[in-house]
Amino acid sequence: KNQVEQSPQSLIILEGKNCTLQCNYTVSPFSNLRWYKQDTGRGPVSLTIMTFSENTKSNGRYTATLDADTKQSSLHITASQLSDSASYICVVSGVFSGGYNKLIFGAGTRLAVHP
Amino acid sequence: SQTIHQWPATLVQPVGSPLSLECTVEGTSNPNLYWYRQAAGRGLQLLFYSVGIGQISSEVPQNLSASRPQDRQFILSSKKLLLSDSGFYLCAWSPSRNIQYFGAGTRLSVL
Numbered sequence: 001k002n003q004v005e006q007s008p009q010s011l012i013i014l015e016g017k018n019c020t021l022q023c024n025y026t027v028s029p030f031s032n033l034r035w036y037k038q039d040t041g042r043g044p045v046s047l048t049i050m051t052f053s054e055n056t057k058s059n060g061r062y063t064a065t066l067d068a069d070t071k072q073s074s075l076h077i078t079a080s081q082l083s084d085s086a087s088y089i090c091v092v093s094g095v096f097s098g099g100y101n102k103l104i105f106g107a108g109t110r111l112a113v114h115p
Numbered sequence: 116s117q118t119i120h121q122w123p124a125t126l127v128q129p130v131g132s133p134l135s136l137e138c139t140v141e142g143t144s145n146p147n148l149y150w151y152r153q154a155a156g157r158g159l160q161l162l163f164y165s166v167g168i169g170q171i172s173s174e175v176p177q178n179l180s181a182s183r184p185q186d187r188q189f190i191l192s193s194k195k196l197l198l199s200d201s202g203f204y205l206c207a208w209s210p211s212r213n214i215q216y217f218g219a220g221t222r223l224s225v226l
Binding site: 004009034041042043044045046049089102103104105106107108 | 121156157158159160161203205207214215216217218219220222
């Protein structure tokens with residue numbers, strides 16, 4: 001069954017600290033993996049996208065890693081800011097029958113950054 | 116530049132009433148269009164996708180339907196809403212297989 005599992009479900013950190021969010025997936029065939037940031041009541045916004053041949057991708061203070069062998073990804077946030085408070089969603093893409101590129105969404109990790 | 120518009124932002128409807136949510140994309144042609152629903156604490160669930168005018172694929176049997184009357188317009192509808200239809204609905208468009216851009220979402224509460 002194609003699934004994306006994220007941990008932790010929620011996380012509270014102090015401003016300026018680093019944190020790492022985890023994503024494990026069982027999607028096959030695998031096309032790419034993306035991390036999205038979703039502010040409360042808003043649509044998700046893409047942070048990074050990686051294919052199976054990429055091990056790491058950075059976007060400012062956000063760094064995503066991918067291990068396609070173990071089917072694990074992480075999102076590392078450096079020097080957190082209050083504006084980082086949001087849900088972070090791991091999304092795995094697979095090419096299924098008919099050539100349609102289907103996205104499998106994780107439930108997200110809700111991050112709260114406190115001053 | 117491309118933009119996606121989704122409205123309304125919030126909606127409160129009684130059980131049994133009809134529903135129409137609209138999504139339009141500007142600045143591109145022949146986009147792939149998607150409707151998702153996000154329940155509290157759950158991942159996004161794909162409801163419908165469309166690769167062209169009049170072409171709708173349903174991912175999950177629902178009390179909902181979708182239509183694409185124009186190239187850049189995608190509509191989510193229901194004839195009679197159920198309590199279980201409450202949720203956060205997101206429209207998205209995609210220029211390719213690699214990325215999807217999401218609208219701001221509609222918070223639907225069915226009472």
